[in-house]
Amino acid sequence: MTVRARTGKTLSLVVPMHDEADGLALLFERLDSATTGLDVAVEIVCVDDGSRDGTLAALRDRAAADERVRVVALSRNFGKEAALTAGLDAARGDMVVPLDADLQDPPELIAEFLALWEQGYDVVYGVRTDRSSDSFTKRQTASIFYRLFNGLSDYPIPDSAGDFRLMDRAVVEALKQLPERNRFMKGLFSWVGFRQAGVPYARPPRAAGGTSWSYRKLFRFALDGLTAFTTAPLRVWTGVGVVSALLAVIWALVLIVRVLVVGRDVPGYASLMVVILFAFAIQMIALGILGEYVGRMYQEVKQRPTYLVRERIGFGEDA
Ligand code: UDP
Ligand code: MG
Secondary structure (H helix, E strand, O other): OOOOOOOOOEEEEEEEEEOOHHHHHHHHHHHHHOOOOOOOOEEEEEEEOOOOOHHHHHHHHHHHHOOOEEEEOOOOOOOHHHHHHHHHOOOOOOEEEEEOOOOOOOOHHHHHOOOOOOOOOEEEEEEEEEOOOHHHHHHEEEEEHHHHHHHHOOOOOOOOOOOOEEHHHHHHHHHHHHOOOOOOOHHHHHHHOEEEEEEEEEEOOOOOOOOOOOOOHHHHHHHHHHHHHHOOOHHHHHHHHHHHHHHHHHHHHHHHHHHHHOOOOOOHHHHHHHHHHHHHHHHHHHHHHHHHHHHHHHHHHHOOOOOOEEEOOOOOOOO
């Protein structure tokens, strides 16, 4: 059953790029073949996220030769989430598809996304069934993160869903209304709701170049995501405090009874030391977690823009 038609509509492809010059020719080739015959107008919004290689120069040439290609060049490297945000802000299509420049999000899937959109789904996301192209450690850490996130957050991220998806204009407008600076897109995608459907696909390895995500960056990213969508790590300390207080009361009673029954005991230095160090450590951990939240609140309060644009290419007069 079709509830809406694609004819006359525009599809925006949003591609964040950081040092992707090696794979650009192949990317545009695949995008061309995947979008011909879709029966929609296409615009390709490329966001250059402060690349240090020839990405921007290559994009400039592309935009000059192909009127569907538009380029947003950021003033420096802001990170993928910010680049994606810049792309979503610039996209003007009725449907918007963010996808990676390294072809790990196969553009051929867009045809399937569109068909589901026509059936009335506002968000159609790709579900990675086969992540064998990622390293073992990456898959394990990712799996731990998803379990932790979905256990703690009220807005679970669908299992193995990435940023690759098709969104209706209404969803993009909803995302643009979210004022936060820390943009954990996967979480925001889930938070906005709407009618969502998943399409399974096997995730291929990177087509060219290398990933610019280190494990350190991934760890910070995971913390950003968790702190943005759950306050459980803050609340847990109330419980820890209550339990510790109860244990202390019980121990005090035990000591009193013991003194009354067997008389005064020689106090133990070692056990005292352990208790003091343990209590100190717990407090430091609690403080550190508090710090994670306070630091992020500081970032938000400063109200700095998520990204800065150095140049826009191919947007015409209204740019
Ligand atoms: N990317 C970006 N800014 C960055 C890092 C990455 O725009 O600071 C882009 C990158 O060019 C690619 C996408 O984000 O199009 C996904 O990056 P990558 O393939 O390195 O991540 P992975 O697939 O390893 O998660
Ligand atoms: Mg990749």
